[in-house]
Amino acid sequence: MNISRRDLLKAAILTGATVIIGDEFTLLTNAAQASSTGPEVPLPHITAGGLIRPPGALPEKGFLAKCIGCGVCMNVCHVMKYDAVATVGARRAVPLQAYNTPYIKDMRDFPCGLCMECPKHCPTGALQKTEKENVTMGMALIDFSLCFGWNGDVCLSCSKACPLGAKVFDFYNGEWGNQPYINEYCVGCGLCVKHCPLGGSAIKVVTENQYVRIKDSYVSSFKGLLSMPSEERYNIVYSQNMPMIMERGRLIEREYR
Numbered sequence: 457m458n459i460s461r462r463d464l465l466k467a468a469i470l471t472g473a474t475v476i477i478g479d480e481f482t483l484l485t486n487a488a489q490a491s492s493t494g495p496e497v498p499l500p501h502i503t504a505g506g507l508i509r510p511p512g513a514l515p516e517k518g519f520l521a522k523c524i525g526c527g528v529c530m531n532v533c534h535v536m537k538y539d540a541v542a543t544v545g546a547r548r549a550v551p552l553q554a555y556n557t558p559y560i561k562d563m564r565d566f567p568c569g570l571c572m573e574c575p576k577h578c579p580t581g582a583l584q585k586t587e588k589e590n591v592t593m594g595m596a597l598i599d600f601s602l603c604f605g606w607n608g609d610v611c612l613s614c615s616k617a618c619p620l621g622a623k624v625f626d627f628y629n630g631e632w633g634n635q636p637y638i639n640e641y642c643v644g645c646g647l648c649v650k651h652c653p654l655g656g657s658a659i660k661v662v663t664e665n666q667y668v669r670i671k672d673s674y675v676s677s678f679k680g681l682l683s684m685p686s687e688e689r690y691n692i693v694y695s696q697n698m699p700m701i702m703e704r705g706r707l708i709e710r711e712y713r
């Protein structure tokens with residue numbers, strides 16, 4: 457099949473449809489397939505549905521073995537005035553074992569502030585004391601088709617909000633604005649998600665497992681953008697991305713809920 461460079465960009469921006477099976481994700485389509493449908497909603501093929509655990513959580517299997525669902529971390533987070541932690545309710549498609557365990561519910565409104573108080577109070581060791589730089593809650597991915605920086609503007613809101621700042625953000629400055637890229641020092645706190653001015657955010661935090669699965673196509677999309685001639689980028693930005701960005705402002709869906 458012949459795929460044009462433009463198709464490749466569209467495909468590479470996206471990464472593959474996902475379906476949630478319990479806490480895991482199974483990729484249903486690859487980037488090339490995504491190009492045939494095109495982006496209809498922001499990050500349509502990166503489903504936020506995995507459970508982002510509070511900072512310091514053991515790897516998922518060990519975490520589930522140790523967490524007793526006491527809710528102490530949630531209460532600590534409330535006292536710290538972040539209210540980032542909620543417990544998994546019966547309506548989520550998760551294994552029974554994950555029911556009533558803590559997760560970061562909605563990073564668009566309530567990201568983790570990395571105060572690192574909850575691990576200190578976890579009674580079972582399901583959350584371990586950790587330096588905030590070593591937290592591995594997830595990985596933040598920028599949707600290049602929506603981010604203002606990648607579409608001819610200068611924004612920088614995400615990088616200013618990030619507690620790890622310069623260590624995490626790389627910039628590619630050029631005639632196309634100030635273009636951010638989030639590297640793997642990201643700890644997945646979600647502060648950038650909250651502070652992105654685009655309606656609902658142009659950033660999504662995915663679980664470590666999900667990131668491993670989509671990393672290759674995501675990175676190749678980034679490289680594709682960097683190598684693209686200005687004229688081609690111009691056409692994509694103004695014929696495709698701008699209408700989508702405008703539409704984004706009107707979307708009310710809350711994917712993290």
Ligand code: SF4
Nearest residue numbers: 533568569571572574
């Ligand atoms: S580190 Fe602080 S802000 Fe983050 S989940 Fe724990 S208590 Fe809440």
Ligand code: SF4
Nearest residue numbers: 523524526527529578
């Ligand atoms: S404080 Fe620890 S054991 Fe209690 S719900 Fe939170 S992670 Fe689980």
Ligand code: SF4
Nearest residue numbers: 618642643645646648
């Ligand atoms: S890039 Fe976003 S999710 Fe990652 S550490 Fe910075 S603010 Fe947190």
